[in-house]
Amino acid sequence: MSAENSRAAESSHPTPALYGLILAILVSGTALTYFAATWEMGIFNPIVALTIACTKATLVILYFMHVRYSNKLTIITVCAGFFWLLILISLSLSDYLTR
Amino acid sequence: MSTNQTTAPATGHHPAWAHQFENMQQQKEASSFGMWVFLLTEIMMFGGLFTAYMIYRIKFYDAFVAGSSSINVQWGFGNTLVLIGSSFTMAMAVWAAHKGKRMQQVVYLVLTMVLGTAFLGVKAVEYKAKYDECHIPGQVIGKGFNATGGPGCSGEGANIAEELEHPKTLAGKEVAGKPRAAAEQIARQSELFFVFYFAMTGLHATHMIIGLGVLAWILRRAWKSEFGPAYYTPVENFGLYWHFVDIVWIYLFPLLYLINRIPHH
Amino acid sequence: MSTATQTVMPEKHYLNEFFGIRSWLLTKDHKRIAILYLLTISFFFFLGGLFASLIRLELLTPAGDLFQSDTYNKLFTMHGVNMIFFFLIPSVPAVLGNFLVPIMVGARDLAFPKINLLSWYIFIAGAAFALTALLYGGVDTGWTFYTPLSSGYLRTPVIVMGVGILIAGFASIFTGLNFIVTVHRMRAPGMTWGRLPLFVWANYAASLIMVLGTPVLAITLILLVLERGFHIGIFDPKLGGDPVLFQHMFWFYSHPAVYIMILPGMGVISEIITCFSRKRVFGYTFIAFSSIAIAVFGFVVWAHHMFVAGISTYSAMVFSLLSYAVAIPSAVKVFNWIATMYKGSVSYDTPMLYAFGFIGLFTIGGLTGLFLAALGLDVHIHDTYFVIAHFHYVMVGGMVMAYLGGLHFWWPKITGRIYPEFWAKLAALITFIGFNLTFFPQFILGYLGMPRRYHSYPEEFQVLNVLSSAGASILAVGFILPLIYLLWSLRYGEIAGPNPWSAKGLEWTTSSPPPTHNFDVIPVVTEGPYNYGDDEEAAGVH
Numbered sequence: 001m002s003a004e005n006s007r008a009a010e011s012s013h014p015t016p017a018l019y020g021l022i023l024a025i026l027v028s029g030t031a032l033t034y035f036a037a038t039w040e041m042g043i044f045n046p047i048v049a050l051t052i053a054c055t056k057a058t059l060v061i062l063y064f065m066h067v068r069y070s071n072k073l074t075i076i077t078v079c080a081g082f083f084w085l086l087i088l089i090s091l092s093l094s095d096y097l098t099r
Numbered sequence: 100m101s102t103n104q105t106t107a108p109a110t111g112h113h114p115a116w117a118h119q120f121e122n123m124q125q126q127k128e129a130s131s132f133g134m135w136v137f138l139l140t141e142i143m144m145f146g147g148l149f150t151a152y153m154i155y156r157i158k159f160y161d162a163f164v165a166g167s168s169s170i171n172v173q174w175g176f177g178n179t180l181v182l183i184g185s186s187f188t189m190a191m192a193v194w195a196a197h198k199g200k201r202m203q204q205v206v207y208l209v210l211t212m213v214l215g216t217a218f219l220g221v222k223a224v225e226y227k228a229k230y231d232e233c234h235i236p237g238q239v240i241g242k243g244f245n246a247t248g249g250p251g252c253s254g255e256g257a258n259i260a261e262e263l264e265h266p267k268t269l270a271g272k273e274v275a276g277k278p279r280a281a282a283e284q285i286a287r288q289s290e291l292f293f294v295f296y297f298a299m300t301g302l303h304a305t306h307m308i309i310g311l312g313v314l315a316w317i318l319r320r321a322w323k324s325e326f327g328p329a330y331y332t333p334v335e336n337f338g339l340y341w342h343f344v345d346i347v348w349i350y351l352f353p354l355l356y357l358i359n360r361i362p363h364h
Numbered sequence: 365m366s367t368a369t370q371t372v373m374p375e376k377h378y379l380n381e382f383f384g385i386r387s388w389l390l391t392k393d394h395k396r397i398a399i400l401y402l403l404t405i406s407f408f409f410f411l412g413g414l415f416a417s418l419i420r421l422e423l424l425t426p427a428g429d430l431f432q433s434d435t436y437n438k439l440f441t442m443h444g445v446n447m448i449f450f451f452l453i454p455s456v457p458a459v460l461g462n463f464l465v466p467i468m469v470g471a472r473d474l475a476f477p478k479i480n481l482l483s484w485y486i487f488i489a490g491a492a493f494a495l496t497a498l499l500y501g502g503v504d505t506g507w508t509f510y511t512p513l514s515s516g517y518l519r520t521p522v523i524v525m526g527v528g529i530l531i532a533g534f535a536s537i538f539t540g541l542n543f544i545v546t547v548h549r550m551r552a553p554g555m556t557w558g559r560l561p562l563f564v565w566a567n568y569a570a571s572l573i574m575v576l577g578t579p580v581l582a583i584t585l586i587l588l589v590l591e592r593g594f595h596i597g598i599f600d601p602k603l604g605g606d607p608v609l610f611q612h613m614f615w616f617y618s619h620p621a622v623y624i625m626i627l628p629g630m631g632v633i634s635e636i637i638t639c640f641s642r643k644r645v646f647g648y649t650f651i652a653f654s655s656i657a658i659a660v661f662g663f664v665v666w667a668h669h670m671f672v673a674g675i676s677t678y679s680a681m682v683f684s685l686l687s688y689a690v691a692i693p694s695a696v697k698v699f700n701w702i703a704t705m706y707k708g709s710v711s712y713d714t715p716m717l718y719a720f721g722f723i724g725l726f727t728i729g730g731l732t733g734l735f736l737a738a739l740g741l742d743v744h745i746h747d748t749y750f751v752i753a754h755f756h757y758v759m760v761g762g763m764v765m766a767y768l769g770g771l772h773f774w775w776p777k778i779t780g781r782i783y784p785e786f787w788a789k790l791a792a793l794i795t796f797i798g799f800n801l802t803f804f805p806q807f808i809l810g811y812l813g814m815p816r817r818y819h820s821y822p823e824e825f826q827v828l829n830v831l832s833s834a835g836a837s838i839l840a841v842g843f844i845l846p847l848i849y850l851l852w853s854l855r856y857g858e859i860a861g862p863n864p865w866s867a868k869g870l871e872w873t874t875s876s877p878p879p880t881h882n883f884d885v886i887p888v889v890t891e892g893p894y895n896y897g898d899d900e901e902a903a904g905v906h
Contacts, residue, residue, distance in 0.1 A: 013197065014190075015194075019194070023187040037172075038270035042361070049357050056183075060346055063190075074131075074132070084143060085142055087663055091682075091683075095667065096157065098677075098678040119473035121886070125549060129545050133476060136545060140537050155609075162604075237595050291597065298587065302586075
């Protein structure tokens with residue numbers, strides 16, 4: 001999913017064309033994740049599914065939610081949210097996985 | 100406030116100016132940041148549920164596979180597309196408000212509402228299917244949880260124990276099943292999966308319902324031409340909320356419907 | 365005071381500008397909302413205190429002769445729930461923070477005044493549920509609501525109480541959200557982060573915790589209510605659930621919650637010490653960043669409440685190590701406060717007495733936390749009176765003292781009146797003596813093995829228990845006295861004037877009480893917050 005690197009020249013606000021492109025990527029990502037679930041890849045099934053989900057979420061955050069064009073405070077806030085979620089998940093799991 | 104605000108007023112006194120702020124710019128920045136902080140709290144709230152779900156998925160993998168297999172992936176896939184579409188129309192509505200295009204604002208907001216409602220409609224269908232199959236956890240709603248397709252539990256996915264004896268992957272391939280006694284026990288454990296299925300999608304749906312309510316209010320204000328280049332903060336901030344709800348579903352779809360499809364050997 | 369002329373109340377201020385019950389119940393003024401919170405949490409403080417008195421009464425004798433064990437369970441549960449969720453968590457942020465943060469950053473109000481009022485109403489709604497639960501007999505699960513006891517085995521109104529706490533949590537979230545946005549976006553011109561009073565830094569750090577932690581409590585309580593209401597097994601092992609998962613999720617919030625409680629108190633202490641030492645705070649940057657460090661580190665230590673609950677040993681070791689780390693920023697603060705006083709011109713006004721009490725008692729409480737963080741030792745003292753003594757030292761000896769100190773320090777600003785100094789000093793002294801007599805014996809009791817949450821105990825523990833109960837009666841006097849003389853001062857207290865302490869800080873440049881809109885002209889800030897050293901004024905005597 002490196003399509004975000006091939007977007008048009010940046011502006012201070014996204015254009016409808018850019019939104020349309022993101023929509024197309026998101027739809028393809030959804031289709032891809034559905035088909036990937038039909039292939040048996042063992043441990044890679046959840047990894048692929050979550051990777052695609054993270055990519056889709058990142059695109060929504062960066063473009064639909066304008067974080068790509070936002071100030072540092074917004075970016076820090078978004079990162080803080082995911083970081084704290086990571087603390088909750090990883091430290092809790094660290095108990096269960098080491099029992 | 101029904102004045103036409105498609106262009107910036109001559110003085111600094113916009114009707115929507117709240118006087119604890121020095122000017123509209125500060126108000127815009129503060130309210131935007133406020134919405135982001137609110138979304139931060141929402142990440143943590145859903146995050147708690149996600150954490151519990153993931154821990155239990157590791158502990159009760161087979162039961163979660165069984166539960167996942169009994170919910171309809173096609174509905175989930177369709178709903179994902181619907182919600183992504185509604186995110187697109189919402190982003191377009193913000194763009195239209197920013198450009199001061201009243202008619203387009205209204206059209207995109209209406210489309211967002213339609214798609215959001217469609218999502219909820221599909222969810223209702225899914226919930227009804229679970230109700231018919233007696234997969235609602237607890238013994239309080241409907242006939243009570245029954246994973247072995249007892250009397251009054253209709254639907255092809257109702258008998259989870261039987262599915263476990265003859266499981267199929269999402270592609271339709273048959274794989275090795277479990278012996279009967281193990282299958283029944285795992286089927287009983289799948290109640291936990293359904294607890295999380297309903298808790299996570301229920302919390303998400305609640306957020307959508309509230310969102311649709313607020314959207315109706317925003318639509319009304321857009322209809323009355325309250326938004327334009329000088330002031331479109333409510334549309335933008337609501338858009339942030341709506342996209343967040345979309346992102347939650349972007350994670351819910353694979354977590355609930357997709358990643359538990361392959362049973363352990 | 366540098367002037368001998370008669371000080372008068374300002375003609376128009378936030379208390380008398382608008383009259384009538386509607387002007388209070390529909391106010392958007394952060395100062396009035398602070399008063400609304402003050403009234404509400406004071407009620408819950410004394411309600412929680414009532415339960416504490418009953419507990420100590422029961423524990424005068426070794427036999428469980430005053431109350432049945434189920435009733436006793438309700439007493440300590442209601443004491444904990446009222447004190448933590450309905451007094452301590454809102455105390456400094458919702459009362460002093462609401463009142464002072466906008467003024468201290470040089471703004472006219474918080475970023476979202478309507479949400480501020482909403483947060484008070486949400487708090488009232490949560491309180492209504494809690495009181496309803498009380499009227500239906502009260503809950504007996506312990507304030508920690510551990511499953512499956514709370515979700516599957518009791519007939520007490522757990523759902524009502526859980527919903528009440530859940531709702532009150534949202535009040536906390538909205539307050540935190542408001543503070544964070546205000547501090548980031550509404551500072552006056554020239555008010556850089558490095559010029560903010562440490563009280564603002566402390567409330568900001570606490571707000572980060574409120575916003576990041578409370579939602580997890582919300583979802584935990586929702587799941588608890590679902591489990592109990594629908595008889596499903598999320599945390600109930602009978603149905604495949606894991607009770608330890610409840611504890612993980614509960615403590616993910618509840619441990620940072622203790623930092624929500626203490627950080628604003630530390631902010632108060634910073635303000636008091638600098639004013640009554642007539643000296644700028646030593647190590648301002650260290651104290652500011654230590655507040656943030658405590659907020660962040662506080663999130664990664666929660667399982668130290670679960671060392672004997674069945675978590676893995678490796679996990680326990682990690683959490684134990686991190687718990688030692690979180691003590692460091694607190695220690696940094698204590699050293700900096702003491703360094704502030706060193707070679708300062710120290711005066712012994714009531715707020716400073718409370719600050720002294722805080723430093724000593726918080727240090728003891730904090731150090732005993734390290735005892736508990738040691739895995740081997742915790743096996744023996746977990747769930748004993750040692751834990752109870754530890755957290756009462758930090759929460760009452762620390763936090764309540766800081767709250768009272770702050771209340772006294774800013775009382776002239778909030779009400780325009782000064783309280784009677786003799787009675788205030790007496791109350792501070794009585795509180796200090798009563799507190800130590802109540803809780804120090806509990807360290808010994810815990811170490812000797814007396815378990816917590818038991819209404820009867822072996823005979824050999826009676827002497828220490830009697831000492832503790834005697835102390836509690838003295839402590840009660842220490843808390844009731846301020847109620848009386850503070851209310852008295854509203855009518856008969858000396859008029860304060862804008863700056864009775866000759867303190868630095870934007871709040872002291874406004875009148876006492878301040879006008880509704882805080883500042884006629886938004887100030888432009890050109891210097892740091894505590895430039896006391898440049899003054900030639902004598903020690904702040906009034």
